[in-house]
Amino acid sequence: MPLIEYNDEYFMRQALNEAQLAFDEGEVPVGCVIVCDNTVISRGHNMTEMLKDSTSHAEIIAITSAEEYLQSKYLKDCTLYVTVEPCVMCAGAIYWAQIPRIVFGAKDEKRGASLYGHLYHPAAKVTSGIMQEECSKMMKDFFKNKR
Amino acid sequence: MPLIEYNDEYFMRQALNEAQLAFDEGEVPVGCVIVCDNTVISRGHNMTEMLKDSTSHAEIIAITSAEEYLQSKYLKDCTLYVTVEPCVMCAGAIYWAQIPRIVFGAKDEKRGASLYGHLYHPAAKVTSGIMQEECSKMMKDFFKNKR
Numbered sequence: 001m002p003l004i005e006y007n008d009e010y011f012m013r014q015a016l017n018e019a020q021l022a023f024d025e026g027e028v029p030v031g032c033v034i035v036c037d038n039t040v041i042s043r044g045h046n047m048t049e050m051l052k053d054s055t056s057h058a059e060i061i062a063i064t065s066a067e068e069y070l071q072s073k074y075l076k077d078c079t080l081y082v083t084v085e086p087c088v089m090c091a092g093a094i095y096w097a098q099i100p101r102i103v104f105g106a107k108d109e110k111r112g113a114s115l116y117g118h119l120y121h122p123a124a125k126v127t128s129g130i131m132q133e134e135c136s137k138m139m140k141d142f143f144k145n146k147r
Numbered sequence: 148m149p150l151i152e153y154n155d156e157y158f159m160r161q162a163l164n165e166a167q168l169a170f171d172e173g174e175v176p177v178g179c180v181i182v183c184d185n186t187v188i189s190r191g192h193n194m195t196e197m198l199k200d201s202t203s204h205a206e207i208i209a210i211t212s213a214e215e216y217l218q219s220k221y222l223k224d225c226t227l228y229v230t231v232e233p234c235v236m237c238a239g240a241i242y243w244a245q246i247p248r249i250v251f252g253a254k255d256e257k258r259g260a261s262l263y264g265h266l267y268h269p270a271a272k273v274t275s276g277i278m279q280e281e282c283s284k285m286m287k288d289f290f291k292n293k294r
Binding site for chain 1: 195196199200201202207210211214215218219220221234235236237238239240242243244263264266
């Protein structure tokens with residue numbers, strides 16, 4: 001049996017599993033995991049409809065949970081994986097948590113934070129396009145069903 | 148006895164009361180109230196240290212609470228009062244909640260959302276400088292004590 005390779009695809013698949021949970025609950029399907037030392041320390045998926053809370057994006061839930069787990073308001077040794085590019089709110093949250101690496105799947109052409117420049121921590125590195133097709137397809141399928 | 152005049156100063160004073168609670172708890176003293184039909188429907192003050200949660204800004208707490216109260220993820224008939232200019236994260240949250248009016252006291256020259264343009268909902272109106280001196284003084288007093 002081959003060893004698991006802990007690479008960006010592996011963790012993005014975990015984020016996609018979270019997005020699927022959102023999809024199944026009728027939420028815009030965005031999922032997020034936060035990883036520290038090759039271990040997923042928190043998970044989140046969009047819950048804005050269920051909670052009637054516009055701040056309950058996947059990333060916010062995952063950040064709050066990771067900080068609770070680490071008992072620290074900084075996530076300086078973590079990587080955040082999210083299926084769709086963070087919005088301005090989430091980019092601001094990622095900034096405050098000082099997350100040094102952000103990996104996302106599909107770009108958000110309408111509300112992605114990159115429309116406003118680099119809102120993350122100045123030293124943060126961004127990798128995009130990991131499992132882009134799967135991440136993007138889930139969003140398209142969701143909005144197709146809504147019409 | 149004079150009738151209470153429900154104006155911006157009146158509600159900013161409520162936000163300052165919240166900021167004082169943060170100050171007393173050793174938190175960066177920012178306070179927020181959300182007002183609908185001249186009634187404060189939610190309050191929040193910065194709790195990032197106590198909760199070890201970098202997303203627990205005054206505005207996020209107040210928005211989540213107001214949406215819970217109204218059972219709606221939109222706050223389209225509300226005004227948000229906050230003692231210090233919202234950061235990028237909070238401006239993004241205000242955008243999603245579609246809050247049409249934002250009133251703040253002191254400007255945040257370093258991390259205020261206005262450094263990145265208008266991040267609020269396109270139609271949102273911003274009023275600044277209400278009780279600016281009191282709001283600013285509380286921040287200065289806090290950081291003076293920290294040194």
